[in-house]
Amino acid sequence: MKILMVCLGNICRSPLAHGIMQHLAEKKGLNWQIDSAGTGNWHCGKAPDSRSIKVSLSYGLDISTQKARQFQLSDFEEFDHILVMDQQNYKDVISLATHQEHINKVQLFIPNGFVPDPYWDDTQFKPVYDLIYARSEKLLQELLKSEEGAIR
Numbered sequence: 001m002k003i004l005m006v007c008l009g010n011i012c013r014s015p016l017a018h019g020i021m022q023h024l025a026e027k028k029g030l031n032w033q034i035d036s037a038g039t040g041n042w043h044c045g046k047a048p049d050s051r052s053i054k055v056s057l058s059y060g061l062d063i064s065t066q067k068a069r070q071f072q073l074s075d076f077e078e079f080d081h082i083l084v085m086d087q088q089n090y091k092d093v094i095s096l097a098t099h100q101e102h103i104n105k106v107q108l109f110i111p112n113g114f115v116p117d118p119y120w121d122d123t124q125f126k127p128v129y130d131l132i133y134a135r136s137e138k139l140l141q142e143l144l145k146s147e148e149g150a151i152r
């Protein structure tokens, strides 16, 4: 299973989703490939925002070695699931798609909802971490079920 987490800058939300999902998959012994990207290119090559690193470390998770990159067209081929943090991310990613199969791979990380951008508010990093963690646990179960369904 190859999963790409996408937000705007790839420094706050998607690095958290990337690190948390990778951790949960490893804990289950799953050989899943998780990555993250931003629709924007401002932070390419940079480590995650220090506040995302700090909140993760407070839970024992080190995301400091991640490097921001921009979403690229080849990601539509490379990944099975492209999970976006909000509606704007959804619009931006979909606008690059050239095939319906690509569009079908793109989903909101939180169905019918969104992960608020904590970039402008230091107090939001912990609630955003908790939101992403809780959704990641459910998502992992859903993806495991869909994988079983695909095998049958």
Ligand code: 4NP
Pocket: 007, 008, 009, 010, 011, 012, 013, 014, 042, 117, 118, 119
């Ligand atoms: P992210 O948050 O999309 O969760 O990584 C942001 C990071 C940077 C900016 C906006 C949002 N920015 O404007 O630079």
